[in-house]
Amino acid sequence: MxxxxxxxxxxxxPMVPAAVEAMTAELVAVGNPSSLHASGRRARRIVEEGRERIAAALRCRPGDVVLTSGGTEADNLAVKGIAWARRAADPARRLVLTSAVEHHAVLDPVLWLESAGHAEAGLLPVDADGRLDLDALDAVLAARAAEVAVLSVMWANNETGAVQPLAEVVARAAAHGIPVHADAVQALGALPLDVGASGVDALTVSAHKVGGPVGIGALVVRREIDVVPIVHGGGQERDIRSGTLDAPAVAGFAAAVELAVDRxxxxxxxxxxxxxxxxxxxxxxxxxxxxxxxxxxxxxxxxxxxxxxxxxxxxxxxxxxxxxxxxxxxxxxxxxxxxxxxxxxxxxxxxxxxxxxxxxxxxxxxxxxxxxxxxxxxxxxxxxxxxxxxx
Missing domain, CATH: 3.90.1150.10 (Aspartate Aminotransferase, domain 1)
Structure with a gap:
């Protein structure tokens, strides 16, 4: 030690004991959650019960929880997937907005979209405390709201801990019909999260930041939001994120999220x-x-x-x-x-x-x-x- x-x-x-217990109890069980036989159905039940527990803790619908390999994948799926879907529906929507202080899991996909010719990156400035400059956001929206595909602003910063004015961001974006994604990886367990009340359209969380296992997270995304997948395969997770689901990790994730929110x-x-x-x-x-x-x-x-x-x-x-x-x-x-x-x-x-x-x-x-x-x-x-x- x-x-x-x-x-x-x-x-x-470190993983909390409740998550370790929940995960290890499932590690010896066999069954692919996509299989139709009894072992597969048992694994599917573990996944769906975990999804329901995560949704209850985050105050969202279970069907909105898309399980991923972690926060980075969820951020990439939100930024790229929503931007591509919005541009497909309206080619004018090429502008992807985010703050200049985002985690690289958001910044790098935004900049990659620009370098690949899929979008224009718009980095919004912050003040001396690291909080988003709302006047700058207002100026961009006043001039180019019809071009914005998606707006991604983190709930709380991973380096300084600064909490962003997310309610104000959501209100401004909603007035123009712009979907908002929030990286809440650092906020979960430290701040009260109510996805429904927040008004965000998509939100990223990760298990290992709250005492769950490494290698699993979720993108909470409203079913009404179109998302182009970045991983194709078996069509799991609403056909947004293909791949065999890790039932033991889901069990540990759910236990950690419940405990973090309760405490x-x-x-x-x-x-x-x-x-x-x-x-x-x-x-x-x-x-x-x-x-x-x-x-x-x-x-x-x-x-x-x-x-x-x-x-x-x-x-x-x-x-x-x-x-x-x-x-x-x-x-x-x-x-x-x-x-x-x-x-x-x-x-x-x-x-x-x-x-x-x-x-x-x-x-x-x-x-x-x-x-x-x-x-x-x-x-x-x-x-x-x-x-x-x-x-």
Whole structure:
């Protein structure tokens, strides 16, 4: 068992016992959910019961839940699939809008659509806290609403934790009949999610961010929305996403989502307290530290601390902390190892140096006060060494 202090829960978090139990109970069972015999019907029942449980937790219709291999596939399916369907119905709808701070699972498909000649990418700016500039959105819609195929805006940012003004985005898009997709991978379990009440047309969630297994997620997409599949085959999942369904993973996914939603209020309060202790301690030990993102707790995730340490290289600081048993991140795990500044901080108006000097500490369900104290004990000496290394 590792004794490391793990503060990278926004990348992935340990499976909760309920999910482990639900998944392992099904691993020894045989049966393809698409088969018609008894074993297949049993596997299908596990899948459909899991789908119903996920839908109940997210407050949507079970038929709206399209199971995928995870958040990246769901984001790609939403962006590409809806954009292609809309353009097929109306060739004028070539513009795909998203924010400049999206996860690469959204940004890269949008930019790929443009590079392949399938669409025009429109990246909307954000303010200094990383929240969408609604005036900029208004300007685009006033000039080009009839050209917009789909608008994708994340519920909460994976690096800074900034919560986007999704209700305002949905209201503006609805006035023009534009479908809205939201990547809610980081929001699930941290913020109240009510898909029906939110007004979004499509929403992405992932199991391993809330204590479920890696390799499964879902795109919740209203049945009234046309989606062109990006994977063809057996016609599973409303013929939107073909592929043999992983019944054990669905069982674990459903158990994790139910628990995360049930515990969301208590989880948020506990993480807010730990976060406050961490931020206060960082400011004492590194007085010039800059905490990125909104200060208002209502406008950010409860367990994310994204901080810039002037005079440091984030990668060097990360490795110095790692050597002391503190595990954190320089940003999105999907971009780890890529020698470039955070696109999120650059979009927020930060300099290249600021963007490269940043770390993300993300708290999760196993996080404790002792974890926070370990970071605070290590951060001062590690910052000093990181700064000395740049001289």
């Amino acid at each position: 590792s004794t490391a202090v793990y503060l990278d829960h926004a990348a992935t978090t 969301q209020d208590a989880h948020r309060r506990r993480l807010e307290a730990l976060r406050a202790r961490l931020v206060d301690g960082l400011r004492v030990r590194v007085p010039d530290v800059v905490v990125n993102g909104p200060d208002d707790p209502a406008l950010r995730l409860p367990g994310v601390v994204h901080a810039s340490f002037p005079g440091c290289e984030g990668d060097s600081l990360l490795m110095l902390l790692d050597a002391r048993g503190i595990e954190c991140s320089t940003g999105s795990a999907c971009s780890a190892g890529v020698p470039q500044a955070s696109h999120v901080l650059l979009a927020m108006g930060r300099s290249e140096d600021d963007a490269r000097s940043s770390l993300r500490f993300s708290l999760g369900h196993p996080s404790t006060e002792a974890d926070v104290e370990a970071v605070l004990e290590a951060i001062g000496p590690c910052v000093e060494r990181a700064r000395a290394a740049r001289v």
